[in-house]
Structure formats: structure tokens, C-alpha cells
Amino acid sequence: MAELSTALIHHPYVPPAGFAAPQPGVFKASTVLFPSVAAMRNFEWKDKTAYTYGLHGTPTTYMLEERLCTLEGGLQCVLVPSGLAAIANVALSLLRTGDEVLIPDNAYGPNKVLAEGELKNWGITHRFFDPMNPQDLAAKISSQTRLAWLEAAGSVTLEFPDLCEMVRVCKARGVLTALDNTWGAGLAFAPFDLTPGVSPALGVDISVHALTKYPSGGGDVLMGSVITRDASLHMKLKLTHMRLGLGVGANDAEAVLRALPSLALRYKAHDEAARELARWCQTRSEFVQVLHPALPDSPGHQHWRAVCQSGPGGAAGLFSVIFHPRYSQAQIDAFCDRLKLFGIGYSWGGPMSLVVPYELASMRSVWPPHLEQGTLVRFSVGLEAVADLQADLHQALQSVLT
Known part of the structure; x- marks a missing residue:
């Protein structure tokens, strides 16, 4: 009879075929065994x-x-x-x-x-x-x-x-x-x-x-x-x-x-929330431009409408704002720090909303003519309640920039 360690490694039991479940199985391997x-x-x-x-x-x-x-x-x-x-x-x-x-x-x-x-x-x-x-x-x-x-x-x-x-x-x-x-x-x-x-x-x-x-x-x-x-x-x-x-x-x-x-459901939720917040930001005097393809005055809006699939077309949960040039970089950084529900971090697509200020001039060969002068901040809208996110933006604007 084989030693226990050998018996455990070379155990003869093979589970029956035909198992099915909603989620696919997870197979982990570096070595793959061949029958011959x-x-x-x-x-x-x-x-x-x-x-x-x-x-x-x-x-x-x-x-x-x-x-x-x-x-x-x-x-x-x-x-x-x-x-x-x-x-x-x-x-x-x-x-x-x-x-x-x-x-x-x-x-x-x-x-x-x-x-x-x-x-x-x-x-x-x-x-x-x-x-x-x-x-x-x-x-x-x-x-x-x-x-x-x-x-x-x-x-x-x-x-x-x-x-x-x-x-x-x-x-x-x-x-x-x-x-x-x-x-x-x-x-x-x-x-x-x-x-x-x-x-x-x-x-x-x-x-x-x-x-x-x-x-x-x-x-x-x-x-x-x-x-x-x-x-x-x-x-x-x-x-x-x-x-x-x-x-x-x-x-x-x-x-x-x-x-x-759940991708389509989540994408739609991110999209709808971002559009609502972007439209609200258009009403704020702190911003000279709001960038979101679904906004009629955003650069390339007509191209977005032409290419995206059905109805008004889909869009990700991202939008950017350009602050009025009267605000300094220090003020805008303080605004981002003041936000409570928007984490400061790169990437997007997760459940938490995120914010990042960018030095756009260092990222482009020339300043694009379709963009207003000012400091750009990008928001990634997560899955929080829109009303809570809007209130968070409002309190940060009020406490830092007024």
C-alpha cells in the first residue's frame, strides 16, 4: 500500500461529469496533465x-x-x-x-x-x-x-x-x-x-x-x-x-x-448618475465648462450621437469640469480634499465615486482650442445616491470656493 502522501497526491477519485451552476468553475494550474x-x-x-x-x-x-x-x-x-x-x-x-x-x-x-x-x-x-x-x-x-x-x-x-x-x-x-x-x-x-x-x-x-x-x-x-x-x-x-x-x-x-x-445594469446606473451631476454642474458659476459627450455643447457631441447604439446613446460614468481661472490650484486641491463621498484616486468603474485634478497643460502638445482656460477636474461617478453626491459637491464648493 502506498504511503499516505503518495495516496493523497495520486488519489483515484474523479467527480462525476455533468455538474452545472450559474457561475463557471475556477481552474487553477501551471502544470496541465496529458493522457499520453x-x-x-x-x-x-x-x-x-x-x-x-x-x-x-x-x-x-x-x-x-x-x-x-x-x-x-x-x-x-x-x-x-x-x-x-x-x-x-x-x-x-x-x-x-x-x-x-x-x-x-x-x-x-x-x-x-x-x-x-x-x-x-x-x-x-x-x-x-x-x-x-x-x-x-x-x-x-x-x-x-x-x-x-x-x-x-x-x-x-x-x-x-x-x-x-x-x-x-x-x-x-x-x-x-x-x-x-x-x-x-x-x-x-x-x-x-x-x-x-x-x-x-x-x-x-x-x-x-x-x-x-x-x-x-x-x-x-x-x-x-x-x-x-x-x-x-x-x-x-x-x-x-x-x-x-x-x-x-x-x-x-x-x-x-x-x-x-451585471455589467449593463451597472453601466446604465453610472451613466444616468453622471449625466445628472454633469447637468447640475452646468448651473454652477464656479465652472466655465463641463465635459460629457451627452451634453449638447460638449466637444464631439454630434459624433457621440452618430456612433452610439440606441436612443440618445450610452456613455460611461465620467465627466470633467474646468474651473474658472480665478481659482488657484491650491483652492481646487482643497475642494477635492473637502469632498466626503468622492475618493481621491485613479481609475474608475467601481462602486465608489472618485475625483482627480489634472494639470492639463502638461498632458497636451498644445492647449486644445475647444477647451476653456482653467484647471480641470475629472469625476468618476460610482453607485452612490445621486442626491448624496450632489450634496457633497455643493458643500465642498461652498466651503472652499465662496
Whole structure:
């Protein structure tokens, strides 16, 4: 009879098949066992027909990838440890020494920093283009341009670009497009079908999503995804993903799988609350501009209406305000400190509302002509009662700025 330790490791019991529950099972593995040497040599992970090593996929990660494809309308997906890792996965898969990448000037800051750091060091050049001017994008495409990033809405300032025209410009010149779709979350619009009902479909080549935000929904998971519809493009992304050793933990994948069924409900609640607070902020004299794509006078509002799916269109729970220039940075920082329900912190998409003041001049090549002068503060609206959030904004304004 085997020793107890051996018997516990090699126990013969196998649970019966057929167990079903509302939530998918969680499979944790580095090592994956094969039934034979022949199977070990022949099993293929690239097409998800089998399992070879935990880093290349488990039933849990395969399940999450497939559900995210359904969410965004894609066909293939890879999971990475963060939204920034998703951006890096795209860049390292598609760009080589001598290539050029174009980035909107209002893009997610770390995307620009990646281009200015590692990509530049590897001989990959970059240029920033005006996110509200497709002609500027067209003018900056060169024979070395291989990739153009798009963002809708823009990070921090929330302009909504003419996404359709920018995709058309890039397709006409043979330039791949990658969209940071974190704001839209697969719900505000369909990244691979920007003009539903029109044939052929007009869409981006790649959709990158920081699952850290709305899909996770709890402010406690770091994860990203890269989704495509083109099989050959996906394989480039997947092989780089494999060579870099990128992977996600099973418990993090479980957390996102658990949150996905409530995603649409949460997104709608964040959206409605943000719109109500943004409209209230428009009545306040402390602000010279309120930025939210659903507001008729916000930059790119008509583009937002044209692209977003049904009715007035969906929008994330974000809005920004620009304070009147008469207020100093110290006063605005004090306003943020005075808030009781808005935590001071980066990211968004969780249950708690957040606030961050930004030094916009340091983030842009030039001050955008469509933005008023002043200090910008961005709010991420959580799931608290709108009346309580409005009262919190009011008391902070009254106590610090009057």
C-alpha cells in the first residue's frame, strides 16, 4: 500500500461529469496533465481545442475570453494583466524598428509615455494628432505609419472624435487601427460595427479594454483584453502574448466572470448618475465648462450621437469640469480634499465615486482650442445616491470656493 502522501497526491477519485451552476468553475494550474506522450506532442493551445500549460489558457480563461468577444462583437481575445499591458501587447506585436505609430493627443497618458520611452528606445517613432480633426490624422500618416490609436471618448477631457471618419482615413491608407474601448465598455457602441445596418461593416481592427474598470466593477482587479475579428492579426497578437509570458490569475478571471452579468445594469446606473451631476454642474458659476459627450455643447457631441447604439446613446460614468481661472490650484486641491463621498484616486468603474485634478497643460502638445482656460477636474461617478453626491459637491464648493 502506498504511503499516505503518495495516496493523497495520486488519489483515484474523479467527480462525476455533468455538474452545472450559474457561475463557471475556477481552474487553477501551471502544470496541465496529458493522457499520453502523443497527446502532449499533439495538443494545440492556439485554437483553444486543448490545454497545454496554465499560461496558455484554462477553462476559466477560455470562458472569459469568449464572453468578452460576445460583449465587444469580436471573434478572438487574449487576456493580459492590465489595460496598459493590453496596449503594450498591441505595440510589441505590430511595430518594428523604423515603424511609426500615431496617437491622439488626448489619449490615455501611459500609452503616450510608452511611445516616448520603450518604443522610442527601440527605434519606433510616434506622432500625436488632433483627436477632433480627421484631416490632421490623414496629414500625419506617412509611409512608415503602421498603427493608429483611437480613443472614444478621450481620456480626461472626454471629447468624442469622428470615429467613423478616422477609421475610413486609416483603412484607405492601409493603416491598422486600435481603439481604447474602455470608456465604451462594449455597451456604448460596437467597435467592430460603428455603422450598424450598413454593409460592409465599418469598424476598428483591434479593441483594447481595461477590464480593471467596468467589467470588473469592484475596483479590486487589474486586467486587460485585446480583441480582434481577423484571425491572422489575432495570431500575431497571441504569439507575442505567449513569448512575453503574459497571463492572468484564475481568481481574477473568476471575479470578472462574476461581474459580467451585471455589467449593463451597472453601466446604465453610472451613466444616468453622471449625466445628472454633469447637468447640475452646468448651473454652477464656479465652472466655465463641463465635459460629457451627452451634453449638447460638449466637444464631439454630434459624433457621440452618430456612433452610439440606441436612443440618445450610452456613455460611461465620467465627466470633467474646468474651473474658472480665478481659482488657484491650491483652492481646487482643497475642494477635492473637502469632498466626503468622492475618493481621491485613479481609475474608475467601481462602486465608489472618485475625483482627480489634472494639470492639463502638461498632458497636451498644445492647449486644445475647444477647451476653456482653467484647471480641470475629472469625476468618476460610482453607485452612490445621486442626491448624496450632489450634496457633497455643493458643500465642498461652498466651503472652499465662496
